[in-house]
Amino acid sequence: MRPDLIGAEGYIRDCWYVAGRSEDFGRELSAVRMLDEEIVIYRDTKGKAIALEDACPHRKLPLSRGTIEGDHVVCGYHGLTFDCSGECVIAPTQLDNPPRRAAVHSYAAEDRWGFLWLWMGDPDKADRDKIIDIPNFDNPTWGKTAKGAMEMACHYLYITDNLLDPSHVAWVHLTSFAGAGTDSHPLDLEVFDTGVVVSRWIYDEPPAPYYKPMLPFGPNCDRKQHYECRLPSTAINMSVYAPVGEGGPDKPISPNALVNISYNFITPVDGENSRYFWFQHRNMHAEDSELSERMFQGAIMAFTEDKDVLEYVQTGMARRKTPYLNLGLDAGAMRFRSRVANAILAEES
Secondary structure, eight states: OOOOOTTTTSOOOSSSSEEEEEEGGGSEEEEEEEEEEEEEEEOOOOOEEEEEESOTTTOOOOGSSEEEEETTEEEETOEEEEOOOBEEEOGGGGSOOOOTOOOEEEEEEETTEEEEEEESSOOOGGOGGGGGOOOOTOTSEEEEEEOOEEEEEHHHHHHHHTTOOOOHHHOOOOOTTTTTTTTTTTTEEEEETTTEEEEEEEEOOOOTTTTTGGGGSOSSSSEEEEEEETTTEEEEEEEEEEOSSSSOSSSSOOOTEEEEEEEEEEEETTTOOOOOEEEEEEEEOOOOOHHHHHHHHHHHHHHHHHHHHHHHHHHHHHTTSSOOOOGGGGGGHHHHHHHHHHHHHHHOO
């Protein structure tokens, strides 16, 4: 039997992952599992996010079962109290002789783009400049959807596989992202140190149903599918719809084109579960809140279709009795998995 797909063992840790939407975390203690680690997250009295190992060093009761006092977390078993750095500052049952080894791991945390990011490796290596940049985020001429969140019972790399596969839309997303040419037009592959781009232009064809109501031109268009994944697991899916004759790789993006970018942040929970966060960003109809809501609901519908397929993929691959195979359309996904595997190996060496 062939081994699992490359990159499936372990995680890249010296990088940022999304723990949740910023508004998901407040003064209460929130238990979060990421990369097979249990974490408790709360905000201090100034609103700063604090992330600690969710296990009291005494008998490993989750600190998320305790309480907050000021900026400190108090264990619900014997009252050991930890500051924002994870140091034990009070041991009520032995005030004169606090345990010297009583400390929990602290994770670097940063609110950016409406999400809370955690650095899952060495906190001393945390570089906030390595959080993805989002051009035009504050540009008032660009519209945004709400931020989505979804649990998926599958390995996180099955999700990135899917997000580097423009062809699946022709079968999985018939009423949303599918369209003429998405089943058979050739794909271009670009590989760089930290990621992969799979893309193609489709010319003089009707737009996908999801985008048709947004376009100020038609009935046909030139369409670009841009599917990109960056380490560790950020996917940037960009759709460009231009009037017929204004699209193509040898031209700048037409000033008449609709550009919609879906930013997708995939966080491993463990080897069989993931969390999927996203929002969409478009260069037209910035003030159209009804359109933003339709796009958000459409994305939920489409991503639920992905979820259904990928959870069956997880089960099928885990229980396989016969070998799996790769198709030509998997080239981008396999290149990305190789970069994940190499990054994991580099951290371990």
